[in-house]
Amino acid sequence: xxDLSRTLQQVxxxxxxxxxxxxxxxNPFDIYRSHITELLxxxxxxxxxxxxxxxxxxxxxxxxxxxxxxPALRQKGKDxxxxxxxxxxxxxxxxxxxxxxxxxxxxxxxxxxxxPLISLTLSTILKAGPSYGFNxxxxxxxPSSPSSGPKKMVIDFSSPNIAKPFxxxxxxxxxxxxxxxxxxxxxGWDVVRLNYLGDWGRQxxxxxxxxxxxxxxxxxxxxxxxxLFNVYVEISRISAxxxxxxxxxxxxxLKLKEKGEDVSKIEAEVREIEENSVNERARNIFKSMVNGExxxxxxxxxxxxxxxxxxxxxxxxxxxxxxxYSGESQISEESMATAVAKIKxxxxxxxxxxxxxxxxxxxxxKLGKALIQKKDGTSLYLTRDIGxxxxxxxNYKPDRLVYVVASQQDLHLAQLFQILKAMGGEAKEISERCxxxxxxxxxxxxxxxxxxxxxxxxxxxxxxxxxEVMKTNEGKYAQVADPLRTADILGISAVIVQDMKGKRVNNxxxxxxxxxxxxGDTGPYLQYxxxxxxxIYRKAAEATPDIPSDLTTVDLSLLNESxxxxxxxxxxxxxxxxxxxxxxxxxTTVLMYLFKMAHALSSSYDHLQVVGSERNVMLxxxxxxxxxxxxxxxxxxxLGLSPVERM
Ligand code: ARG
Numbered sequence: 001x002x003d004l005s006r007t008l009q010q011v012x013x014x015x016x017x018x019x020x021x022x023x024x025x026x027n028p029f030d031i032y033r034s035h036i037t038e039l040l041x042x043x044x045x046x047x048x049x050x051x052x053x054x055x056x057x058x059x060x061x062x063x064x065x066x067x068x069x070x071p072a073l074r075q076k077g078k079d080x081x082x083x084x085x086x087x088x089x090x091x092x093x094x095x096x097x098x099x100x101x102x103x104x105x106x107x108x109x110x111x112x113x114x115x116p117l118i119s120l121t122l123s124t125i126l127k128a129g130p131s132y133g134f135n136x137x138x139x140x141x142x143p144s145s146p147s148s149g150p151k152k153m154v155i156d157f158s159s160p161n162i163a164k165p166f167x168x169x170x171x172x173x174x175x176x177x178x179x180x181x182x183x184x185x186x187x188g189w190d191v192v193r194l195n196y197l198g199d200w201g202r203q204x205x206x207x208x209x210x211x212x213x214x215x216x217x218x219x220x221x222x223x224x225x226x227x228l229f230n231v232y233v234e235i236s237r238i239s240a241x242x243x244x245x246x247x248x249x250x251x252x253x254l255k256l257k258e259k260g261e262d263v264s265k266i267e268a269e270v271r272e273i274e275e276n277s278v279n280e281r282a283r284n285i286f287k288s289m290v291n292g293e294x295x296x297x298x299x300x301x302x303x304x305x306x307x308x309x310x311x312x313x314x315x316x317x318x319x320x321x322x323x324x325y326s327g328e329s330q331i332s333e334e335s336m337a338t339a340v341a342k343i344k345x346x347x348x349x350x351x352x353x354x355x356x357x358x359x360x361x362x363x364x365x366k367l368g369k370a371l372i373q374k375k376d377g378t379s380l381y382l383t384r385d386i387g388x389x390x391x392x393x394x395n396y397k398p399d400r401l402v403y404v405v406a407s408q409q410d411l412h413l414a415q416l417f418q419i420l421k422a423m424g425g426e427a428k429e430i431s432e433r434c435x436x437x438x439x440x441x442x443x444x445x446x447x448x449x450x451x452x453x454x455x456x457x458x459x460x461x462x463x464x465x466x467x468e469v470m471k472t473n474e475g476k477y478a479q480v481a482d483p484l485r486t487a488d489i490l491g492i493s494a495v496i497v498q499d500m501k502g503k504r505v506n507n508x509x510x511x512x513x514x515x516x517x518x519x520g521d522t523g524p525y526l527q528y529x530x531x532x533x534x535x536i537y538r539k540a541a542e543a544t545p546d547i548p549s550d551l552t553t554v555d556l557s558l559l560n561e562s563x564x565x566x567x568x569x570x571x572x573x574x575x576x577x578x579x580x581x582x583x584x585x586x587x588t589t590v591l592m593y594l595f596k597m598a599h600a601l602s603s604s605y606d607h608l609q610v611v612g613s614e615r616n617v618m619l620x621x622x623x624x625x626x627x628x629x630x631x632x633x634x635x636x637x638x639l640g641l642s643p644v645e646r647m
Contacts (some may be wrong), residue, residue, distance in 0.1 A: 063103065262556065494523040530636065590635050610625065
C-alpha cells in the first residue's frame with residue numbers, strides 16, 4: 001500500500017478520494033476537493049462534474065479552506081437559503097473536514113481537520129521536495145495518456161537590439177519571460193526559450209561603417225556590447241551632422257534661387273555630401289549583407305557572436321538560459337518572400353507608390369495600415385516577424401507561440417496576428433496559437449551614473465547598494481562566505497521582485513532604495529525569510545546530533561498550535577496557487593502567496609520555538625519549518641530567484 005492510502009486509512013478512509021483531473025499524491029487540496037465532492041454528490045444528487053469545479057479556494061483562512069456558493073450548483077426553482085441549510089444539515093461526519101459553516105446565507109465554508117491535513121501535507125511536501133506544487137502531467141497533449149507527449153511552446157523574450165541600449169522594456173521582458181518559461185516547464189510543457197535579437201536592418205550597416213572608422217578590436221573583445229554601442233553613437237552623430245548640413249545648404253539654395261543667383265556650386269556640395277554620406281555608405285554595406293557577401297557578413301557575424309557571448313553571461317546571473325539565439329537577421333529572405341507572395345495572392349495588400357501595404361482597418365479600425373515591403377523591396381520589422389512566425393512553426397510545430405513584449409508594441413503584434421489570420425490556411429492556424437504577453441513601463445529607471453544603458457549597469461548598481469545594506473549588520477556580514485556574490489543575488493532578487501509585485505500591465509517606478517530594503521514586501525525580505533528557515537535547521541542540527549533524515553516519520557500530532565495549523569493550511573494551498581498562476585500568467589499570483597506565507601512565518605517564530613523545545617516537539621516543528629522552507633524555495637525558484645542560505 002502506498003503512503004497516501006496508509007495515511008488515509010489511519011483516519012478512517014478506505015479509498016483515496018479521486019475525481020477526474022485531481023492529483024491526490026501531488027496536491028493535498030485535491031484529496032479534499034474529491035472527498036467533499038463525493039459527499040455532496042451523495043446528499044444532493046448533483047453531478048460530480050458540476051460540484052468539483054465550484055469548490056473554490058479562499059483568499060482568507062477565516063473563510064475556510066474551500067468554499068462553495070450554493071447557486072453555483074445550478075439547481076433551479078429552489079429557495080437557495082433553505083437549500084444551503086439543508087445541505088449543511090445533511091453533510092455527514094467526515095474524517096477530513098469539520099462540519100461545514102454557512103456564510104451570508106448561501107455560501108458554504110469547509111474547514112479541514114488539522115491532524116490529517118498536517119500529516120498529509122507535510123509528507124507530500126517533504127517527499128516531493130523541489131517539485132512540490134508542480135505537475136508535469138498538465139502539459140500533456142492528452143492529460144490522460146503520458147504517451148501523448150508534452151505540448152510545445154516557443155517563447156520569444158528579452159530580445160534586445162545589438163548596439164542599442166538594453167532598456168527597461170527588455171528588462172521586464174527578460175524577467176517575465178523567464179518566469180513564464182519556468183511555469184510552463186513546471187507544468188510539463190516542452191519549452192523553447194528563444195531570444196529574437198534585433199540585429200538586422202540598415203542600422204547594422206551604419207554600425208559596420210562606424211566600426212571601420214572608430215572600432216577597436218581590443219575593445220570589441222573586452223566589452224562588445226558597450227563598445228558597439230559607443231561606436232554606434234559616434235557614427236550616428238556624424239550622420240546627424242551630415243543631415244543637418246544638407247538641410248541648411250538646401251535652405252540656402254532656396255534663398256539664392258529667390259535672389260536669382262547661381263547655385264551650381266552649392267548644389268555640387270550637397271551632392272558631394274550625400275554621395276559620401278554615412279547613410280549612403282551604410283545602405284551599400286547593408287545591401288552587401290543582404291546579398292550575403294562574405295566580408296560584410298563576417299564582420300557582422302563577429303559583432304553578433306561576441307554580443308551573444310556577453311548576453312549569455314548576464315542572463316546567467318538571472319538564472320536564464322536561452323535554447324536559441326535567433327534574431328531578425330536569421331529570417332530567410334525566402335520565407336519572407338513566400339509570405340509576401342501569399343499575402344499578395346490573397347488580395348490582402350495594395351501597392352502604394354512602389355511599396356506594399358496592407359489595409360487592416362477592414363478587420364479593425366485601430367489596426368490601421370501596415371507597410372510590409374519598402375519601395376526597394378527590402379523587408380521591415382513586421383515582415384521579418386511574419387517570416388519568423390512561419391519559421392517557428394516549421395521548426396518546432398509548437399502548440400503555442402508566446403511573445404513577451406512591452407505594451408508599446410501592442411499594435412505591432414496585433415497587426416502581426418491579424419495578418420497571419422487573414423492569410424488563411426497554415427498561417428491562420430499559426431495565428432490561433434499566438435499569444436502576446438504584454439506589460440507596462442518602468443518609470444524613472446536610471447543608475448547612479450545617469451540613464452541606464454545596459455542590464456549589467458543596473459545589476460551592478462543594485463548589487464552595490466545591497467552590499468552597503470548588508471554591511472550595516474557587521475555580525476551577520478562576517479558569517480557570509482562570499483558577500484559580494486550574495487549581494488549580487490540579493491540585488492537581482494530586489495529587481496525581480498519589484499518588477500513582479502503588480503500586475504504585468506501596470507507601470508511602476510524604479511526605486512532603488514525601496515526595492516533593496518529588508519522591510520516591506522521586497523526581494524531581500526523574501527530572501528531573508530528563506531535564510532532564516534535555513535538557519536533554524538542549521539541551529540537545530542548543531543544542538544541535536546541525531547535528527548532523522550526523514551522528518552515525515554516524526555510525531556506530527558504535536559503540531560497543535562493555531563500558528564502551526566494555519567501555516568500548514570497555507571503550505572497545502574501551494575499546488576493550487578501554481579494552477580492559478582498557469583491561468584493568470586501573472587508573477588504576482590506567486591509573489592503574493594509567498595509574501596503571505598513569509599508573514600505567517602515571521603509571526604510564528606515566537607510561538608513555535610525549535611531549539612530549546614522538548615525533543616519530539618522540536619522535531620515536529622522542524623518538519624513544519626523544513627516543509628515551509630521547501631515551499632518557499634520552490635516558489636522563489638519559479639520566479640527566477642536563487643534562494644540564499646545565509647545573508
Ligand atoms: N527587438 C525588439 C525591440 O527591442 C523586440 C522583439 C520582440 N519580438 C518580436 N518577435 N517582435 O523592440
